[in-house]
Amino acid sequence: MSVERALEGVGGWLDDRFHGARGARVLLRKVFPDHWTFLLGEIILYSFVILLLTGTFLTLWFQPSMTQVVYHGAYVPLRGVHMSEAYASTLNISFDVRGGLLMRQIHHWAADLFMAGIFAHMIRIFFTGAYRKPREINYLIGITLLTLGLVEGLFGYSLPDDLLSGAGLRILQGVMQSIPLVGTYLAFFLFGGQFPGHLIVPRLYILHVLLIPGLILALVTAHLFIMFLQKHTQMPGKGRTNENVVGAPMYPYFMAKTGAFFFFTFAVLALAGTFAQINPIWLYGPFNPVAMSAGSQPDFYMGALEGALRVMPAWQWVVFGHTFAFNVFIPALLPLGIVFGGAAFWPFIEQWITGDRREHHVNDRPRNAPARTALGIAVITFYGILWAEGANDLIAVHLDVPLYWTTWVARIAIFVGPVLAYFITKRVCLALQRKDAHLLAHGMETGIIRQLPVGEFIEETRPVDEEAMAVLVARSEPPPLRALEAGEGEVPPPGMRGGALGKMRERLYTAVTESIPVPEPHLDGPYGHAIETNGHNGHGQESLPAGSAGTEPGGSEGQH
Amino acid sequence: MSDTNSPGMPGAGDSGEDSWPEYLTSGEAHGATPSGGDPEGRRPRHRVIGTPPPAAARTLLSEEEAEGPPAARELPAEPSDPASAKRAERIVAACFLLAMVAGFGFLVAYAIVGVGTISGALHSNLWLGGCLGVMLLLLASGATIWVRRLMPEVELTEQRHLMRSDDKDREAFKETFEEGADASQFVKRPLVRRTLLAATVPLAVAPLFLLRDLGPLPGTSLDHTAWRKGLRLLVYGTGRPITAAEFNSPGSIISVGPEGYLDNDDEMAKAAVTLIKFRPGQLQFTTANHAVPNKVVQNWTVNDIVAYSKICTHVGCPAALYEQTTHHILCPCHQSTFDATQGARVIFGPATRPLPQLPIGVDSQGYLIALGDFQEPVGPSFWERS
Numbered sequence: 001m002s003v004e005r006a007l008e009g010v011g012g013w014l015d016d017r018f019h020g021a022r023g024a025r026v027l028l029r030k031v032f033p034d035h036w037t038f039l040l041g042e043i044i045l046y047s048f049v050i051l052l053l054t055g056t057f058l059t060l061w062f063q064p065s066m067t068q069v070v071y072h073g074a075y076v077p078l079r080g081v082h083m084s085e086a087y088a089s090t091l092n093i094s095f096d097v098r099g100g101l102l103m104r105q106i107h108h109w110a111a112d113l114f115m116a117g118i119f120a121h122m123i124r125i126f127f128t129g130a131y132r133k134p135r136e137i138n139y140l141i142g143i144t145l146l147t148l149g150l151v152e153g154l155f156g157y158s159l160p161d162d163l164l165s166g167a168g169l170r171i172l173q174g175v176m177q178s179i180p181l182v183g184t185y186l187a188f189f190l191f192g193g194q195f196p197g198h199l200i201v202p203r204l205y206i207l208h209v210l211l212i213p214g215l216i217l218a219l220v221t222a223h224l225f226i227m228f229l230q231k232h233t234q235m236p237g238k239g240r241t242n243e244n245v246v247g248a249p250m251y252p253y254f255m256a257k258t259g260a261f262f263f264f265t266f267a268v269l270a271l272a273g274t275f276a277q278i279n280p281i282w283l284y285g286p287f288n289p290v291a292m293s294a295g296s297q298p299d300f301y302m303g304a305l306e307g308a309l310r311v312m313p314a315w316q317w318v319v320f321g322h323t324f325a326f327n328v329f330i331p332a333l334l335p336l337g338i339v340f341g342g343a344a345f346w347p348f349i350e351q352w353i354t355g356d357r358r359e360h361h362v363n364d365r366p367r368n369a370p371a372r373t374a375l376g377i378a379v380i381t382f383y384g385i386l387w388a389e390g391a392n393d394l395i396a397v398h399l400d401v402p403l404y405w406t407t408w409v410a411r412i413a414i415f416v417g418p419v420l421a422y423f424i425t426k427r428v429c430l431a432l433q434r435k436d437a438h439l440l441a442h443g444m445e446t447g448i449i450r451q452l453p454v455g456e457f458i459e460e461t462r463p464v465d466e467e468a469m470a471v472l473v474a475r476s477e478p479p480p481l482r483a484l485e486a487g488e489g490e491v492p493p494p495g496m497r498g499g500a501l502g503k504m505r506e507r508l509y510t511a512v513t514e515s516i517p518v519p520e521p522h523l524d525g526p527y528g529h530a531i532e533t534n535g536h537n538g539h540g541q542e543s544l545p546a547g548s549a550g551t552e553p554g555g556s557e558g559q560h
Numbered sequence: 561m562s563d564t565n566s567p568g569m570p571g572a573g574d575s576g577e578d579s580w581p582e583y584l585t586s587g588e589a590h591g592a593t594p595s596g597g598d599p600e601g602r603r604p605r606h607r608v609i610g611t612p613p614p615a616a617a618r619t620l621l622s623e624e625e626a627e628g629p630p631a632a633r634e635l636p637a638e639p640s641d642p643a644s645a646k647r648a649e650r651i652v653a654a655c656f657l658l659a660m661v662a663g664f665g666f667l668v669a670y671a672i673v674g675v676g677t678i679s680g681a682l683h684s685n686l687w688l689g690g691c692l693g694v695m696l697l698l699l700a701s702g703a704t705i706w707v708r709r710l711m712p713e714v715e716l717t718e719q720r721h722l723m724r725s726d727d728k729d730r731e732a733f734k735e736t737f738e739e740g741a742d743a744s745q746f747v748k749r750p751l752v753r754r755t756l757l758a759a760t761v762p763l764a765v766a767p768l769f770l771l772r773d774l775g776p777l778p779g780t781s782l783d784h785t786a787w788r789k790g791l792r793l794l795v796y797g798t799g800r801p802i803t804a805a806e807f808n809s810p811g812s813i814i815s816v817g818p819e820g821y822l823d824n825d826d827e828m829a830k831a832a833v834t835l836i837k838f839r840p841g842q843l844q845f846t847t848a849n850h851a852v853p854n855k856v857v858q859n860w861t862v863n864d865i866v867a868y869s870k871i872c873t874h875v876g877c878p879a880a881l882y883e884q885t886t887h888h889i890l891c892p893c894h895q896s897t898f899d900a901t902q903g904a905r906v907i908f909g910p911a912t913r914p915l916p917q918l919p920i921g922v923d924s925q926g927y928l929i930a931l932g933d934f935q936e937p938v939g940p941s942f943w944e945r946s
Contacts (some may be wrong), residue, residue, distance in 0.1 A: 174875025189774040248714055256711070260706075
């Protein structure tokens with residue numbers, strides 16, 4: 001057979017040199033679990049590949065230069081206009097290079113998809129608890145990649161030196177300048193003097209095409225290697241445990257699927273680049289420091305930063321002849337610092353609270369970690385409000401509401417929204433857990449009504465099937481906190497004696513681990529409506545810290 | 561490193577692999593994978609589902625001839641439903657064929673649709689992108705149908721082990737590392753160790769020195785603009801000077817810059833000025849005893865024409881929007897709003913300071929001129945600004 005001959009030929013030739021048969025065999029049989037959310041990471045990877053390909057194409061014509069030229073190209077409305085070489089060459093790519101406009105638009109859409117994919121992927125990782133031991137470091141690499149992506153994107157869309165990107169750079173410069181003590185120096189060093197200078201485009205260019213992509217590539221490689229080494233997490237399901245991986249092998253299944261997915265990603269980006277115009281720089285015109293148009297918006301991933309600048313009240317101190325521009329550097333650093341910094345510290349905070357140092361390879365369903373899910377939704381709410389505020393002028397125009405209202409709503413919502421989101425989400429999670437518990441304890445409704453000999457009517461239920469059962473019972477309860485287990489008068493273990501800190505940890509533990517207990521599933525035979533008493537909840541409280549289950553209106557689920 | 565001994569972590573110390581919750585380790589209850597218990601067992605290591613007759617037959621076969629070292633085939637060779645696979649095969653081939661056609665379409669479009677005009681670029685983009693997108697979509701669809709319908713369904717189970725190395729390996733590593741450390745003499749000889757570390761300090765600092773020439777120090781460059789006494793106000797765009805008589809319709813607004821600097825972006829980024837004409841009495845002038853300067857217009861106007869810096873005091877965008885009826889200057893970037901009749905004081909938004917006012921007058925020929933520079937730095941706040 002031809003396969004055999006190829007193997008003996010090429011494969012044999014390679015194995016003679018690399019001794020790879022054994023390792024490669026393991027590689028071919030490596031098992032990849034399946035879930036649609038696992039494709040999010042692939043979207044990012046393939047967007048990045050497409051960014052590298054299209055970006056390389058663009059560099060063949062782009063001139064990262066702020067030297068002023070007079071335009072004579074194909075775009076008639078701008079003929080005779082003074083502009084930088086960067087802007088002129090971008091026009092040239094768009095109108096005089098075949099496929100240039102397509103590659104530019106694919107590149108820009110791919111950048112947006114890359115960032116959107118990262119956000120979605122991170123949200124998936126967070127809500128399913130996939131960041132838990134042993135994956136903390138890979139999670140931190142992911143957060144680093146997210147911030148690198150933000151900077152890479154900002155630098156990228158600043159390169160064409162059009163009016164919109166010039167405004168972005170002006171804001172960047174103003175923000176840098178506001179940083180106490182070193183800000184003015186930082187801004188002067190980055191821009192090579194005052195804004196705009198003539199160095200910023202070439203500097204951003206080399207950062208955009210070499211340094212940052214190099215870092216991203218290195219970190220992506222590390223990210224994938226670590227994922228490979230630690231094996232993929234899997235969603236809970238039948239036969240899936242913390243000690244196995246269930247899925248399809250890499251060769252041929254995963255390879256074929258992921259290859260197809262690359263083409264899907266590329267196809268969507270190509271069609272977007274064809275039919276959905278993005279960043280039409282010829283409409284904005286070349287940069288000049290005097291003009292600015294209404295409704296200017298950054299790319300979506302910068303929206304939250306923009307919104308933070310808009311929502312901040314005008315606070316500023318002048319102390320001993322120095323200006324503290326709180327109105328600028330606080331919104332520039334604090335909100336995203338809280339979101340990304342908080343995300344980076346969360347795995348370790350959670351470990352400290354729960355004392356859970358076990359490895360986790362089966363993902364949590366978000367409802368089964370109510371506090372974590374609620375925290376995540378609260379952060380998303382916080383971020384989302386800032387993001388929406390970043391477009392408050394457009395919201396005001398399109399919804400026909402006064403502009404300043406939108407800002408005031410955001411100023412209040414930024415504090416109220418996350419708190420509300422936390423409590424609502426936690427209740428929803430617990431309610432979903434109750435629904436699961438009910439399904440487990442009573443099975444599914446069949447719609448068959450039966451009369452008992454005593455005259456009572458009941459509805460027959462049947463137990464959920466094995467697959468669903470496996471999902472329903474999958475929980476990773478943290479180990480009990482010994483201080484809470486220990487009765488009154490007993491000596492708490494070290495680490496819990498810390499007074500205020502220990503008390504805080506106890507309280508956090510109670511909040512983080514609040515859950516509805518998993519009831520004993522009824523496995524066999526059809527059975528009638530079990531008459532439930534509050535005894536069920538009493539059983540659950542054994543494994544729960546005091547006070548958590550008790551705060552719930554426990555018995556209500558019994559009244560079917 | 562060692563998770564098992566972390567102090568201050570009650571409940572963590574005993575969390576080895578033996579402390580998995582029971583339902584997580586009892587996967588065998590569902591008849592799936594006897595994990596750990598029987599690592600030798602060839603057959604149960606992998607569970608193959610969705611392949612009723614052929615796979616089962618092969619598995620049985622291999623069990624009978626136990627002497628053959630290669631285990632049973634884990635992946636079935638044929639899909640479970642040959643008829644459906646036959647149909648799928650045709651669909652996949654059709655996808656690939658059409659993808660090829662679209663691909664050639666791309667090449668043809670590249671050759672015949674010219675660019676160099678606006679409509680040419682538009683058509684070229686549509687044809688190239690359309691062909692490319694359709695080709696990729698068909699390739700992706702074909703490959704997906706191939707995987708889902710042609711390849712036999714399979715699910716394998718692979719064992720997973722704790723990431724932690726076992727104690728023996730850790731111990732061996734420790735010994736090897738310590739042997740190396742001893743052999744290197746790094747620990748034993750503090751003299752060479754410390755001098756080496758000391759030698760690397762300047763090396764670490766050198767890059768910071770090298771970056772010093774990235775830009776000049778700010779000095780007082782942010783405190784001044786190009787405006788000085790006697791410079792004419794040139795209209796941005798036309799480059800012509802303007803007289804007070806020409807600029808006479810109340811409510812109108814233009815951007816101006818200092819004579820000789822209109823093409824200098826660095827200077828214009830600080831010196832850009834908005835000129836607004838008001839009706840008499842609209843501007844609220846300062847009086848000598850007014851307690852709060854900057855909240856009212858300084859008496860530096862000509863015929864109710866007032867000149868404000870166009871650079872927003874928030875982060876420096878051009879505050880380019882003006883609403884005639886309310887006399888509000890609005891910065892489109894972050895919506896800082898300034899009242900032009902009251903010395904451009906901030907009435908909403910994140911800006912903390914009014915837009916600085918430029919003192920203007922007229923020269924002997926009646927053209928508007930500056931009477932001097934701004935009295936304070938323009939644009940965003942910075943540390944050195946007092």
